[in-house]
Amino acid sequence: MTFSDTHVLVTGGAGFIGSHTVDLLMAKGCKVSVLDNLSSGTLANLASWENHPRFAFVGGDVTQDITEAMAAAVARHGPIHRIAHFAAQTAVPISIDNPVTDIEVNLCGTTRVLEYARRNAVAKVVFASSSAVYDDDAPVPVSEESSARPSSPYGIDKLAAEIYLDYYARLYGVKFTALRFMNVYGPRQDPSSWYSGVISIFLDRAAAGEQITIFDDGEQTRDFVYVTDVANAVATALLGNAGDGAIINIGTGVEVTINEITRTILTLAKSRSAVQYAPARAGDIRRSVTTMDKATALLGFQAHINLREGLDHTLAWVRTAKST
Ligand code: UD2
Secondary structure (H helix, E strand, O other): OOOOOOOOEEOOHHHHHHHHHHHHHHOOOOOEEEEOOOOOOOOHHHHOOOOOOEEEEEEEOOOOHHHHHHHHHHHEEEOOEEEEEOOOEEEHHHHHHHHHHHHHHHHHHHHHHHHHHHOOOOOOOEEEEEEEHOOOOOOOOOOOOOOOOOOOHHHHHHHHHHHHHHHHHHHHOOOOOEEEEOOOOOOOOOOOOOOOOOHHHHHHHHHHOEEEEOOOOOOEOOEEEEEEEHHHHHHHHHHHHOOOOEEEEEEOOEEEEHHHHHHHHHOOEEEEEEEEOOOOOOOOOOOOOOOOHHHHHHHHHOOOOHHHHHHHHHHHHHHHHHHO
């Protein structure tokens, strides 16, 4: 099935998860417009599509009205039919230091996207939500019914944005699916900042033979899901009716300790990096893993890339990125 008549807007499409979603939508034949302010994403992530006739890049920000920014792309490809909304302030610690900015980008930004959707009769919005909405003390595995009591402004704003999605669906008929991502990893995840994903940091350090720091005792767990699996879940919800009106966790259902992931990374990279332990990071949750029932039932979702395979692909990317 191709989607040559479907014009999709991907906000944050130059970023890590957004750009993989763009790759998939382009491969499916959609017309794709990316709106991104390049605050954390890069044009290099979209290099394959730069001159493609079905692709448009729009420099713009969800903290401003997006209608004007989108005008040229709409004139070229026609009205927007569906929106994948990734543009966000993505770091939990930054939201704790600066809650107002987080509201402006993550909550007001989502509301602007919904306003655009309402005014332009967009059929559906898929929203990148997060496992950060859950109560730290919620028993694992977390299901969508688990207590949502966020421990950061980031989690609060993602949860509030979900409520807005529901509101716009009820009042204006803008359909939505909110996907609560677990720990996403893969190529293009930037290892350079202190709040980057643990896998991107450890692979980068292991490839360079530099020291790896495990916070706490390393027995804390996460559910690591590979980025192309996440992009598949987004595309399934976005391009049809699957998951309409639903909030769905996206992970693998596999719980892995940070110690285990460290050992696997060191073996794969044939690395002699030293490993040191440091005190637990404030606000870190102890265990995180999702149930899979809802994602399977509503999206037919299953993670195809297992951890070993995903780490192999990501390590290959890290090595290429380091040599260029
Ligand atoms: C993830 C998401 C975050 C939010 C949150 C919800 C990422 C990058 N972040 O945060 O956006 O959705 O889940 O709960 O996916 N660690 C080390 N050494 C390091 C870095 C990390 O030991 O150098 C540990 C860290 O203490 C934690 C685990 O690795 O126990 C995962 O850390 P993370 O920053 O990759 O992701 P997390 O779960 O804090």
